Amino acid sequence: MAHESGGEGAPVAATRPASPAVDRALTVLETLVGTEGGLTLTALARATGIPLATCASIVYTLEKRGYASRLVVGRSHFWRVTLRLYELAAPLIRQEDISEVAEPQLRLLADKLRMPAHVGVLNGASVVYVAKATSPGFIQFDTYPGKAVPFNSTALGRVIAAHLPDAQLEPLLTGRTTPRVFRSQLAKVRQLGYAVEDEEDETDVACLAAPFFDAQGRVAGSVGVTGFTRELAGAGLDTAADLVVRQAKQISVKLGCLSGNRF
Template sequence: MADDQAQDQRRAPSPAVDRALTVLETLVSADEPLTLTSLAKQTKIPLATCAAIVYTLEERGYASRRIVGRSHFWRPTLRLYGLSAQLVRKIDLSEIAQPHLRRLADSLGMPAHVGVLNGRTVVYVAKAAPPGFIQFDTYPGKVAPFNLTALGRAIAAYLPDSELAPLLGQLAVGTGPKAPPPTTEAFREALLSVRDQGYALEDEEETAEIACVAAPFFDAQGAVAGSVGVTGFSREIAGDRLPAIIDAVRTQSRELSRQLGHMPVAAH
């Protein structure tokens, strides 16, 4: 095992693999088929090397070409879709999230959750809790109004407006002592704050004395896929502990995003 680890540390990235992936990603992201010259220019890969890569991709079924006169136009095939479909079937979000939730729960001494949006509700799909006599009423499968939870707000803040707008007419009224009136304008303002800060905070809006901090995570396409959060007593989350809680939650949300294939070009 030690020898394997030493080999991993010494092994440099493969330029050939990097170039091949760059060509494939460029073909996939292009709006129309590309000529070899255009592909080499966009990828900044020498023409001969680029040609060798696309011919190999064609042979393996990942690219196809259309010949018009003396020009060859290249595009990706649906074989990639077949690979991704197999991968999606094997991915269990609750299983992937468990190590991240366990680190949160152990480091903060609070239950940690992953939530996903389902219509106008947020669904708790995974949970990790520290040992103790006090257990919060949160469990995998629980549903809650999306606007009353930090989990739901962290997701809603990153939805495209075409998906968010239909939800704004279905805002639930909170029963907690600090629940604000559910107005569209106020909620949009709250979501702007979530995007600016990178996290959502809910304090005694759904339930008295209970607060929650959550941050979004993203999939390989850059779309918001869910959120990671912790729940605790309002007195525990507010005050001096809040910055450390926010930092821990955001760290695990970023790690989960990376595990799902998200590679941001700029900070969210």
């Protein structure tokens, strides 16, 4: 008779889930997603084959976390999922879509400015590089899709922060010693339309980034280039800023943001 090993990383029998509790919760969630109008607890227990008391515990937890709601009709309670599920998945969908949508603009920036170009999105207090177009030449910079850095240390992150509503910006300022000064810096970034990071992360390296917006007019991420400080100064800065801002606007339009709403 075969026995399962309890050691870490040991295979688990295919006939039984590694975590029955998680399996039941996902079964309830999937069943509710696939049902129009909602289900009573009795109907949900019957549809999933899960005991009524367990179903009740699961849907009450989902309700508390915002993933389910109930509609009371007479003495019956009908449970259904909420758009919280979409909210949970949206950042992943958006990152995937943005990488594809922005690819032509990234390629143009890298080729025209001969600098690597990047797309960044905000994830908590970090900005994550989700796409990159390399530049011609032997010198490359330590940037790659998946790299995460504090939002305030990069042009990509700061230009996103500059366009966040106050409710989203406030948590990012918690713990900062000079939040008023930082807010003032972000106001200047918002006025310029782009942010510059000059030798703040690495000596003789500078970055420039501009924001792009989604169909609801919310900042969805940023696009920028990385080069040597001498390349992003004077006339070089003006040229790069103009091109990066224009390409950011193109990405916004592709994401459904009407130019008249934001620019």
